[in-house]
Amino acid sequence: MRDPERTRAAILDAAFTEIYENGFQATSIDDIVAKASMTKGAFFSHFHSKNELGYALVDEVLKDMTLDRWIRPVAAYKNPVQGIITRFRKIIETTPEEHIALGCPLNNLTQEMSAVDPVFRDKIQAVLLMWIEETEKYLKKAQAEGYLRKNVNTRQVAEFVVMVEEGSFAIVKNLRDKKVYWALYESLKQYLESISERPEATQDPLVRR
Amino acid sequence: MRDPERTRAAILDAAFTEIYENGFQATSIDDIVAKASMTKGAFFSHFHSKNELGYALVDEVLKDMTLDRWIRPVAAYKNPVQGIITRFRKIIETTPEEHIALGCPLNNLTQEMSAVDPVFRDKIQAVLLMWIEETEKYLKKAQAEGYLRKNVNTRQVAEFVVMVEEGSFAIVKNLRDKKVYWALYESLKQYLESISERPEATQDPLVRR
DNA sequence: CTATGAACATACCGAATGGTATATTAAACA
DNA sequence: TGTTTAATATACCATTCGGTATGTTCATAG
Structure with missing residues (x-):
């Protein structure tokens, strides 16, 4: 029992x-x-304390949640750049209406606690760095396989992509308008295609919207 | 007295x-x-209460601060797209080291209070909408004067630009690495140039970095 | 079977905090 | 000049909240 x-x-x-x-x-x-x-x-x-619960939340819940939502599913795509784009779209599609107003759990904790408690800051930073590094791995793979231009700085793009993924949730949380997601999606797509070797390879084979 | x-x-x-x-x-x-x-x-x-102080902060301080930092200075540029890009760079350059770890005041309040108090949410939303609308005005102007491609959706781009401006501060706040700003700056520049009519017109006449 | 410690329950405390009641002071106006 | 009212000061209160002290119960080792 x-x-x-x-x-x-x-x-x-x-x-x-x-x-x-x-x-x-x-x-x-x-x-x-x-x-x-x-x-x-x-x-x-x-x-031992409320803060330690928070630390455990980051280490044991939010970290895995981030991997499950943003990183692992991308592996299924032949073209990782298309994987990133499509994953972004699918997350938009599957986020329930009630959760839109709540934003991204990791980002919320980030903005609330990062400046206040250095331990939170370090633990959240570790998750963000992992997110960026895993994204960069996909971008390097895309580059090696001829989907992404050789002259782009993959670290730079990875940082931008993760910032867009978090930032999009943050602004939609406030605007409370799911349509904005689609605008941001189109812009991210546009950006990634502008640095792709063969933009047509990022075309989504499924119907959109 | x-x-x-x-x-x-x-x-x-x-x-x-x-x-x-x-x-x-x-x-x-x-x-x-x-x-x-x-x-x-x-x-x-x-x-009358702590919350009312917060409301006044948004209405009387943060709103103007946003205009002063992100909107009004752009008017000085012949090419508004270049104005947006250069303004982003100048804000990076002039943000003191201690403020980097603190992020954007508006965004902080946003993420902390938006889900908790509907009045905060509405007031912050109003500031964000104003920010987006003012940005769109510049983009429309750029379009009219042949700097931006006619077929781009200015509202969509404005939403993306504001998201990048806020999102950049948010992620750098956590990564605590000013160099990331430069990576994000390069990506925003790359994006805006990819939808510009004459990309060379966005070239910054000043030395960079 | 029993003893021992971990897992859980209950009652409580001290500090912090938003807010109020009330006193006092200074400016404006009659 | 005297009076009134807004602005500021001081003392205090009720509540909330993180945390602790102290049980009680259950599983497991010996």
């Missing part, structure tokens, strides 16, 4: 939802344990 | 700095009045 790992996971899960919806500072430990149907005793037997 | 307007301005000024450095929720009213060398009595005679 007692299952510490499940308890810990349940706390992380409840914390993720509450913090995603209300922000880290605006979420109290009482909110979290109530959502998880537990008590403070359980909470503090798994986390 | 008594000067309500100056008092109010001093409170807004102190609040801006404190909130910029620590976030809205992490800043207490006591922090603000201490910084402004006043007392709570003065504070509450000018603002």
Whole structure:
């Protein structure tokens, strides 16, 4: 009946939802344990402090979430540049309406806690760097296979792509208008095609919109 | 000796700095009045609540700050597209090292308060929309004067440009590496040139870096 | 079977914080 | 000049919240 790992996971899960919806500072430990149907005793037997819960959220939840959403699916595409473009589109398509107003969980925590707590900053920075590095790997592969111009700086493009992916969520969160996503999608596509070796190879074979 | 307007301005000024450095929720009213060398009595005679101070910050400080930094200076350029590009570069150049880690004040407030308080959300949205609309005006002008391709959707590009301007500050805030700015600058430049009628007209006459 | 420690529950505390009640001072106006 | 009112100061309050102290229960090792 007692299952510490499940308890810990349940706390992380409840914390993720509450913090995603209300922000880290605006979420109290009482909110979290109530959502998880537990008590403070359980909470503090798994986390030494509220901040440590936040750190665990970044390390154990947000990191994997980022990989699952933005990185791993790209591997399925022959042309990685098309993979990045299409992945962006699919994320737009599959993001439920309620989540649009909430933005990207990683970015939210980033903007709220990065300047306030150096440990948060370092841990979030590590996730961002991983995101950029993994994106750059795809770009290098695209370059090696003749999809991307040889003279482009892959690190520079990777940084731009990740910034666009995060920045898009951030601005749409505020404008609360999903149509803006499509405008940003078109611009990202336009940009990536402008540095592609054979732009026609990035054409999406599926119907759009 | 008594000067309500100056008092109010001093409170807004102190609040801006404190909130910029620590976030809205992490800043207490006591922090603000201490910084402004006043007392709570003065504070509450000018603002009914902490939230109302925040609203005034958006309406009276951040809105103008955005115009001054991103919009008005662009008017001085013959080619508005070059104006946007150069303005982005100049903002990078003139942002002091300590402010890099703090990001964009508007964006910080946005990400922290937008999902939590609908009034914040609406007020910040208004500033963002103004930013986008003013940017689009420049793009339309550029189009009319033959700098920008006639077939580009100026609204779409304006949304992308503003997203890049905000998103760049956001990611550099976390990566804490000013060099990333230059990479993002090059990418924005590349993008805007790819939709320009005469790309050579966007060449910056000054030495870069 | 029992003892031991980890997992969870309950009650509580001290500090911080947004806000108020009330006093005081200074400017404006009659 | 005297009065009134807005501006500012001071003291205080109620609540919230992170965290702790102290149980209690369950699983597992010996």
